[in-house]
Amino acid sequence: TQLLEQSPQFLSIQEGENLTVYCNSSSVFSSLQWYRQEPGEGPVLLVTVVTGGEVKKLKRLTFQFGDARKDSSLHITAAQPGDTGLYLCAGAPGGGTSYGKLTFGQGTILTVHP
Amino acid sequence: NAGVTQTPKFQVLKTGQSMTLQCAQDMNHEYMSWYRQDPGMGLRLIHYSVGAGITDQGEVPNGYNVSRSTTEDFPLRLLSAAPSQTSVYFCASSRLAGVRNEQFFGPGTRLTVL
Numbered sequence: 001t002q003l004l005e006q007s008p009q010f011l012s013i014q015e016g017e018n019l020t021v022y023c024n025s026s027s028v029f030s031s032l033q034w035y036r037q038e039p040g041e042g043p044v045l046l047v048t049v050v051t052g053g054e055v056k057k058l059k060r061l062t063f064q065f066g067d068a069r070k071d072s073s074l075h076i077t078a079a080q081p082g083d084t085g086l087y088l089c090a091g092a093p094g095g096g097t098s099y100g101k102l103t104f105g106q107g108t109i110l111t112v113h114p
Numbered sequence: 115n116a117g118v119t120q121t122p123k124f125q126v127l128k129t130g131q132s133m134t135l136q137c138a139q140d141m142n143h144e145y146m147s148w149y150r151q152d153p154g155m156g157l158r159l160i161h162y163s164v165g166a167g168i169t170d171q172g173e174v175p176n177g178y179n180v181s182r183s184t185t186e187d188f189p190l191r192l193l194s195a196a197p198s199q200t201s202v203y204f205c206a207s208s209r210l211a212g213v214r215n216e217q218f219f220g221p222g223t224r225l226t227v228l
Contacts, residue, residue: 009154033216042118042204042219043157088156101172102217104149104156 003027004091006105013079014113021074021108023089030092032065032072033102037086079112086110116140120205120220127195127227135190135223137205144210146188147172147217148180150201157204163188164210195227 005024013019023032031050035043047056049065049072056063060083062075076083086109090102121136139146147162159172163182177199179191188207192199202224206217 004156006156040221042206042221044219045216048216090157101147101159101162102157104158106154106156 004089004103004105006089006108008108009106010109010111012111012113015080016078017112019076019079019110021087021089021110022071023073023091023105024071025091025103026070027091027093028069029103030069032069033090033092034063034072034074035088035090037088037107043086043088076110079110081112081114084110084112118205118207118218118220120203120223122223123221125223125225127192127225129195129197129227131195133192133195135192135203135205135225137188137190137220138186139188139205139207139218140186141207141218142185143207143218144185146182146205146207148178148188148190149204149206150174150199151204151222152201160190160203192225195225197227199225200227201225 007022031048033048034046036046037043047063052067052069054065060077064073086107088107089105118139144165148160149157151157158174160178161172161180163169166182166185169180169182182188202222204222205220208217
């Protein structure tokens with residue numbers, strides 16, 4: 001069974017601060033996804049990273065996939081109250097087509113105070 | 115295009131009762147899955163299907179049954195509800211697309227078992 005350790009579990013910061021969320025595993029993943037979830041709704045995909053060392057930017061959000069495809073990070077620059085939510089990382093198994101059997105991290109609850 | 119729909123939104127059951135959570139998607143996705151979400155545990159895969167007539171167990175299948183008679187529908191059945199099944203349930207769908215497996219989630223069903 002592949003495990004994804006996500007940290008920190010809770011993050012409470014002021015508007016304008018920077019933050020980083022980490023997702024770590026001892027297993028190799030063929031891809032790593034980041035989702036954001038609002039209260040009462042399902043997760044929504046933010047980004048998928050596939051290549052080791054890949055960096056993707058989505059406005060103030062920067063996603064990185066580790067060189068060995070075992071870990072990933074999400075960095076938010078100048079956080080805003082609208083960034084508040086639950087952030088989830090999810091890995092697809094390595095070794096070819098995976099049929100969508102994602103392994104999710106425990107999630108990071110981010111609160112950005114005005 | 116409604117995406118992934120789930121019914122009901124909320125449900126309260128007594129221990130021992132049975133019920134079916136409904137899930138439908140209109141994106142012609144081959145892959146569908148059911149997750150449960152509990153505090154501090156991310157999302158855990160219950161059952162999944164790679165196409166009509168094909169289902170398989172995920173990480174936490176005990177106490178749940180599924181069937182896939184059509185591409186669009188993937189109901190989840192609780193055979194004899196237990197308090198440990200109190201959770202938020204999400205249905206998801208995606209294409210069988212190699213390493214990307216980008217999943218689209220429904221809005222969830224919040225289930226309480228008394």
